[in-house]
Amino acid sequence: MTQFYFHKLVQILPFFLKGLWMTVQVSFISLILATILGFITGILRTSKNKLIQYLIGIYVFIIRGTPFVVQIFIVFFVFPDWGIQLGAFSAAILAMTIMGGGFICEIIAGGIDAVDKGQWEAAISSGLTSVQALRFVIIPQSMKTILPPLVGEYVLLIKDSSVVSVIGIMDLTRVGWVTVARIPEGLMVFSLVGILYFAISYPLILLSNYLEKRMIVRA
Numbered sequence: 001m002t003q004f005y006f007h008k009l010v011q012i013l014p015f016f017l018k019g020l021w022m023t024v025q026v027s028f029i030s031l032i033l034a035t036i037l038g039f040i041t042g043i044l045r046t047s048k049n050k051l052i053q054y055l056i057g058i059y060v061f062i063i064r065g066t067p068f069v070v071q072i073f074i075v076f077f078v079f080p081d082w083g084i085q086l087g088a089f090s091a092a093i094l095a096m097t098i099m100g101g102g103f104i105c106e107i108i109a110g111g112i113d114a115v116d117k118g119q120w121e122a123a124i125s126s127g128l129t130s131v132q133a134l135r136f137v138i139i140p141q142s143m144k145t146i147l148p149p150l151v152g153e154y155v156l157l158i159k160d161s162s163v164v165s166v167i168g169i170m171d172l173t174r175v176g177w178v179t180v181a182r183i184p185e186g187l188m189v190f191s192l193v194g195i196l197y198f199a200i201s202y203p204l205i206l207l208s209n210y211l212e213k214r215m216i217v218r219a
Contacts, residue, residue: 008183009192019175020196026089026171027158027200030096034157035150037097038104043134045109056105063102068163071095076167092164100157107153111146112138151208155201162197172196 045056063071072095079086086094115138123133165174176193180186 016175019172023172026092027161030093033097034100037101039108041105042108046112060102068099068160088168092169103153107149111142114145115141151204154204158201
């Protein structure tokens, strides 16, 4: 019977690949947007403006303190009550961007704060503006601290993308649940799902290790 189910699983492999492609689209669009949001909010979080620090702190606190499934339900089901109509795909991208941006914000802010304050003073005294000092001196140095947890967060975001299935996105996880209804071999089906998620995540881990070694060599 197991062999029969395995052959059935092989036959519907293209169905899994379509789910994988949807997961890739949602994940990587969200990663790009979350990185942009995270860098902007992370830099602002290290500014001297207390109000900005406080507001961003509230945003990060809410994002880190609530389950992602609740956040995506708010975006998909509550936003329309506020006049913001979003399709399932757009809602998934927005929710993951907001969630990812909150975590990346803390990574960026922590990396910037880890740079010795003397570097700021040296950059400013050499005639650079605050923006130039941040761009050419502080950010490059902070990347050694930022990169490993940042890529780790990317991997977590890819895995968290499985939650978008609750709003009807036919991603890899939802394909798994649909398949289990046809092939009652949960271990076999979700082992395949896990392998495909790993196939997306592992290259990011390898990239992180490569970049980290390059930075150590250059240092």
